[in-house]
Amino acid sequence: MASLFKLGRSRTIRLIQSFPAVKLHLTGAVMRATEVEFDKAKEHLKTLKNDPGNDTKLRIYALFKQATQGSCSSPKPGMLDFVNKAKWEAWNSLGNISKDDARQKYVDLVGTLISSEAPIQKEATTAGDPKSSYQTLQVTTENNITTILLNRPEKKNAISRKMYEEIMQALEQAGKDDSVLTVMTGSGDYYCSGNDLSNFTQVGAEGVEKLARDSGELLTRYVSHFIDFPKPLIAVVNGPAVGIAVTGLGLFDVVYATDRATFHAPFSQLGQSPEGCSSYTFPKMMGTAKANEILLFNKKLTAAQACDLGLVAEVFPDNTFQQEVWKKLRAYAKLPKDSLRYSKQLIRGMEKEKLHAVNAQECVRLQERWLSEECMNAIMGFFQNKSKL
């Protein structure tokens, strides 16, 4: 399987295209439309910018085979022929679904892959558009959805000071734009690894106290943007989440996660204390004992556990995560905008004052924590020994 995982996008596409032209057995207008759609889907596949992952590539391969050749009847490749065995298994798993069904599924799958990355391709580079000027994010709007993509994959989307500022700016814009929903997600394999720990190593001439005060002020403003966000805010958790990327989820309206995601808030390990209003939202959401395991004792949750505790609304298999989530979101984004906005504001309204008070209190505690020996040792440990979580 290892070599299959290394197949690049263009090689996979060449592989898929190397099959004989589709011969269809249907008649009439439906047949022509489907054939055209199928051909278009093959063409669209070539324009994919992001590698959809091996599971999805295998599914595309299998659907193509089924659509063009019917059910798998070739002998199973030997155990050591990893690549062909994986391909055979993917094709064989489709059983007896008809060529028509397979063709339709192929068209749907390619469609969702294309549309999940379409906003990025279409709008991210629009000249003069403030959305294109972000350094740490890609912000795009399509199908009534504004997507804020955390875009430092090489640092697991750790939130630098610049990124805190840009997220606040993007939320302000999204709050005012015409979109119905706002989505936050991560690029690469992580959703977000939390606060960029180097935020605490850039000590200016005025010393660490000033750094702690500035950090407290920045965090208070950052969390306030989530408390006050006026329309539905959805987190699409595409991979592991750490620290503030976990605690802040309590301020989103809905959280969807891949089954590959984990949720880890290692505050005591880092000599810190909870933030993002989690000292209030987590116990309220999941009960004190469960919240304490996470916030005091660093318990890392799987996606399924996070779902059981109410932090996550639904978990999807990683290989269909993007297509299933975006399909759902596109449907939600067709709902009446004002109705959604006012409903969200009613739900959040009663809690706002409380949440701002909790945020202020958490940030005061953190300013003290950041100056503590416990915290400084933990941060130095990460950079000196790269001691990971």
Ligand SMILES: CCCCC/C=C/CC(=O)SCCNC(=O)CCNC(=O)[C@H](O)C(C)(C)COP(=O)(O)OP(=O)(O)OC[C@H]1O[C@@H](n2cnc3c(N)ncnc32)[C@H](O)[C@@H]1OP(=O)(O)O
């Ligand atoms: C303004 C202040 C506001 C403060 C708000 C407070 C918030 C609290 C928190 O968020 S606490 C959580 C802080 N996060 C962490 O402690 C995570 C630290 N990172 C790790 O433990 C690991 O990197 C990992 C488990 C997330 C991923 O491990 P993996 O082995 O898969 O990958 P690498 O370690 O090689 O990471 C790739 C590069 O990314 C850098 N990096 C990852 N996370 C962070 C981070 N949080 N801060 C800074 N840098 C991070 C990592 O150093 C690698 O960089 P390199 O390639 O240059 O070595």
